[in-house]
Amino acid sequence: xxxxxxxxxxxxxxxxxxxxxxxxxxxxxxxxxxxxxxxxxxxxxxxxxxxxxxxxxxxxxxxxxxxxxxxxxxxxxxxxxxxxxxxxxxxxxxxxxxxxxxxxxxxxxxxxxxxxxxxxxxxxxxxxxxxxxxxxxxxxxxxxxxxxxxxxxxxxxxxxxxxxxxxxxxxxxxxxxxxxxxxxxxxxxxxxxxxxxxxxxxxxxxxxxxxxxxxxxxxxxxxxxxxxxxxxxxxxxxxxxxxxxxxxxxxxxxxxxxxxxxxxxxxxxxxxxxxxxxxxxxxxxxxxxxxxxxxxxxxxxxxxxxxxxxxxxxxxxxxxxxxxxxxxxxxxxxxxxxxxxxxxxxxxxxxxxxxxxxxxxxxxxxxxxxxxxxxxxxxxxxxxxxxxxxxxxxxxxxxxxxxxxx
Amino acid sequence: xxxxxxxxxxxxxxxxxxxxxxxxxxxxxxxxxxxxxxxxxxxxxxxxxxxxxxxxxxxxxxxxxxxxxxxxxxxxxxxxxxxxxxxxxxxxxxxxxxxxxxxxxxxxxxxxxxxxxxxxxxxxxxxxxxxxxxxxxxxxxxxxxxxxxxxxxxxxxxxxxxxxxxxxxxxxxxxxxxxxxxxxxxxxxxxxxxxxxxxxxxxxxxxxxxxxxxxxxxxxxxxxxxxxxxxxxxxxxxxxxxxxxxxxxxxxxxxxxxxxxxxxxxxxxxxxxxxxxxxxxxxxxxxxxxxxxxxxxxxxxxxxxxxxxxxxxxxxxxxxxxxxxxxxxxxxxxxxxxxxxxxxxxxxxxxxxxxxxxxxxxxxxxxxxxxxxxxxxxxxxxxxxxxxxxxxxxxxxxxxxxxxxx
Numbered sequence: 001x002x003x004x005x006x007x008x009x010x011x012x013x014x015x016x017x018x019x020x021x022x023x024x025x026x027x028x029x030x031x032x033x034x035x036x037x038x039x040x041x042x043x044x045x046x047x048x049x050x051x052x053x054x055x056x057x058x059x060x061x062x063x064x065x066x067x068x069x070x071x072x073x074x075x076x077x078x079x080x081x082x083x084x085x086x087x088x089x090x091x092x093x094x095x096x097x098x099x100x101x102x103x104x105x106x107x108x109x110x111x112x113x114x115x116x117x118x119x120x121x122x123x124x125x126x127x128x129x130x131x132x133x134x135x136x137x138x139x140x141x142x143x144x145x146x147x148x149x150x151x152x153x154x155x156x157x158x159x160x161x162x163x164x165x166x167x168x169x170x171x172x173x174x175x176x177x178x179x180x181x182x183x184x185x186x187x188x189x190x191x192x193x194x195x196x197x198x199x200x201x202x203x204x205x206x207x208x209x210x211x212x213x214x215x216x217x218x219x220x221x222x223x224x225x226x227x228x229x230x231x232x233x234x235x236x237x238x239x240x241x242x243x244x245x246x247x248x249x250x251x252x253x254x255x256x257x258x259x260x261x262x263x264x265x266x267x268x269x270x271x272x273x274x275x276x277x278x279x280x281x282x283x284x285x286x287x288x289x290x291x292x293x294x295x296x297x298x299x300x301x302x303x304x305x306x307x308x309x310x311x312x313x314x315x316x317x318x319x320x321x322x323x324x325x326x327x328x329x330x331x332x333x334x335x336x337x338x339x340x341x342x343x344x345x346x347x348x349x350x351x352x353x354x355x356x357x358x359x360x361x362x363x364x365x366x367x368x369x370x371x372x373x374x375x376x377x378x379x380x381x382x383x384x385x386x387x388x389x390x391x392x393x394x395x396x397x398x399x400x401x402x403x404x405x406x
Numbered sequence: 407x408x409x410x411x412x413x414x415x416x417x418x419x420x421x422x423x424x425x426x427x428x429x430x431x432x433x434x435x436x437x438x439x440x441x442x443x444x445x446x447x448x449x450x451x452x453x454x455x456x457x458x459x460x461x462x463x464x465x466x467x468x469x470x471x472x473x474x475x476x477x478x479x480x481x482x483x484x485x486x487x488x489x490x491x492x493x494x495x496x497x498x499x500x501x502x503x504x505x506x507x508x509x510x511x512x513x514x515x516x517x518x519x520x521x522x523x524x525x526x527x528x529x530x531x532x533x534x535x536x537x538x539x540x541x542x543x544x545x546x547x548x549x550x551x552x553x554x555x556x557x558x559x560x561x562x563x564x565x566x567x568x569x570x571x572x573x574x575x576x577x578x579x580x581x582x583x584x585x586x587x588x589x590x591x592x593x594x595x596x597x598x599x600x601x602x603x604x605x606x607x608x609x610x611x612x613x614x615x616x617x618x619x620x621x622x623x624x625x626x627x628x629x630x631x632x633x634x635x636x637x638x639x640x641x642x643x644x645x646x647x648x649x650x651x652x653x654x655x656x657x658x659x660x661x662x663x664x665x666x667x668x669x670x671x672x673x674x675x676x677x678x679x680x681x682x683x684x685x686x687x688x689x690x691x692x693x694x695x696x697x698x699x700x701x702x703x704x705x706x707x708x709x710x711x712x713x714x715x716x717x718x719x720x721x722x723x724x725x726x727x728x729x730x731x732x733x734x735x736x737x738x739x740x741x742x743x744x745x746x747x748x749x750x751x752x753x754x755x756x757x758x759x760x761x762x763x764x765x766x767x768x769x770x771x772x773x774x775x776x777x778x779x780x781x782x783x784x785x786x787x788x789x790x791x792x793x794x795x796x797x798x799x800x801x802x803x804x805x806x807x808x809x810x811x812x
Contacts, residue, residue, distance in 0.1 A: 020463065054485075054489055062488070062492050087465075
C-alpha cells in the first residue's frame, strides 16, 4: 500500500476501448490499497490535429493561444479517463494542470515546471478518489495556460510524483522497458532491469526515445524512482534510479545509434579568435541543433578544419550559413556528407574502467568500420561512421561488450 | 466609440473559413474605435460529438466530468478566434470562463452564473486587445469547471456585458432578428425593430428559439440592451430592451406556435385534496415538462377532469404515470391526443387593451378552428388546437391583429 503515480501516453489512450483498458489497469493497483494519481496525454493524434487546425487559421499563431488550444487535448482525455473509472464504480476526479497546482515559467510552448502545489490532489486522495491529471500543461504567474513541450507529460508525471513523495512513478509506453540496444535491430539486445539517471539521460538525448530527457533530469534532481514499462502487458520494465544504489559489473550499459545525422566540414579556416564562435552563433540563431564538433589545426598554415554534425533536415540551411561564413572569413571551402550515422556506448561504469573507448575503436576497426569523428563524455563515447556501416557497427559493439549477458 | 460585447454561436464558427469571416467582422467594429469582448460557442457539432464520446465510455458519466469535458469545446474555438484576429495583425487574447472571472453555482451541467469578476477582461481591454471568452462555462467555489446549460453562451454574453457595463450586447444568430411570426410559415411576418424583455421571454419560452430565456432574464435584471442579428449579413436586427422605453401602438407584438405538443386527459377523478398534486409531482420526478394545465369540475359527481400538455417525446412515459395514478385513485380513465399544437399571442400592450383574448378566440372561430384548451398570462394568450389547424390559425391571428403593418 502506497502512493503510485502512473503516466499513460497518447497511444495508450488513443480510443474508447484503450481508455477502458487503462482504467481497469489503474483500478488493479487501486484495489491493492494504493492511492493513485494518473497523468494522461492527449488521445492519439489529437495534438497534431489541433496544430494542423491552428496553422490553417494562422500560419504563425501566437504562442499563448497555441498553448490554450493544445492543452484542451489532455483535458479531454483526463475527463474521459475519470468517466471510465467511474463506470467501474470507483470515485474519480479529473484535474487540469492548473487545478493540479502545476506552476510553470511564463514562457509559452516549452515552459519548465517551477513548482507543484499538491493541495488539491492530496484532498482528493484523502477522499479515496483516483486522481487523473491532464499532462503537458500548467499555469504561469499571469494565470495563463502554458504547455511544457513535447514529451511534457513524462515531466508532469515525475514532477507530481516528486511533490507527492510518491513511492514510484510508472511511465507506460509502447515498449517493454529500456534495452541494451534497439531490440528490433540488434541481435541479443536485452531489457535492462535498471539503469541510472545519468545513463538514461544520455540514452534519451541520443534518441532512444523511451523517456523525455527533461523528465529524467527532474527525476534525478528529486530522486524519484521511475518504472518504464509496457501499457500492453504486465511484465516488469526498467527502473530508472540513482546509480550508487546499484551493484555494477559492467563498464557499458547500452548502445544507442542515430541515423538522422549529416556532417559539414569547413576547411582551411584562418586561425583567428572568434571565428568558430561566429559560425556556431549563426547556426544557433537559426535554431539548428549542432551535435558533435571536432576541430583540427594545421599549425604551419595557421588554419583550422572544423567538422560538425546536424540533423539531416537542417543540412541545407546549415550549409548555406557555413558557406556564407567561409567566404566572409576567407576559408578554403565547405563540404558535407548527408549520409552519416552516430553509434554511442553509454555506461556509468566506464568512469572507473580504463580502455573502454579504445575497445570500442578497436572493435569498429576489426569490423571494417571507418570512424569519421569521435566525441566523448564521462559516461559516453560516440563515433560518427558512414550510414552503410551503422548496423554492423552497433552489432559488433553490442557483441564486444557482451551486453546480451546479464 | 464604446464597449461592445458580441456573441457568435456554434454555426457561426463551424469551420476555419467561418472563423476567419467572424474575425473580420469583429475587427470592423474594433477599427471604429470600440473595445471588443467576444463570446464564442463550440465549433459546429463539437459539443454533440463530445457527449457521444462520453456516453461510449460511461452511459451515466459524472456531471462534474461532463462539464470538464464539454467546456473544452468553447476553449478550442476561443483560442482559434484569437489566432484568426492575430492573423489580421491585431492583438487578441482568449480567456476560459475561469480566466474571464465567471463564477457560477456549485451544481454541474446547468449552473447559473452568480457573479462576474471582470478584472482580467478590463486589463486586456486597457491594452487594446480584442478579448475572446469561451462561452457556456464558469468555475464554482471548489475551483471546478461548470457549464451553464444549452444556450448558455447567450447567458455568458449578457452577464459579461452587464459586468462590463457594455453599451450593448450583440447576439449573432442564423436569423435576421425577431419576427412577428415564423417568416418561413406566415405570410406578412415582419421583423420587429425592437421588443421588450417580457415579450422576448414569453416568445423564447414558446419556442421561438432565437434567444435563450435565461439570457433574456439576466438582460432584464441588469438592463442590458441586446441586439439580435444575423451573422450572415449586416442588416439591423431586433433590439431587446425595456418596455417603457418604447412607444407602443399595438396590443400584440407577435404570434408564436409550437407543434411539439401532446395532450393527456384524466377524467372523473375523485375530488380529493392532493390528488392533482400527486400526479404532477410524479410527472416532475420523471423530468416531464408539463405545459398547459386545465381543470374542470363536475360538482354533482364530485369529480374533476384534468387536461395537460407535454412534449410529444414524453407522451408515452407521461401516459404510463397518469394511467397508474388513475387506477390508484379510482378515476374514470385516461385518454390522449398526440397531434395537437399551441398558438400564442404575446404583447405587453395587451395589459392595457381589453378584449385581446376575445378577439383571438373570435378569429379562430371564424377560421373554423376549434379551441381545445386556453391558457393566459398578463402578456400572453395560448390556445391548444388540432395540429391540422395550426398553420391556418397562426395566419388568421397574424392577419387579424395586422402584425404585417409597422
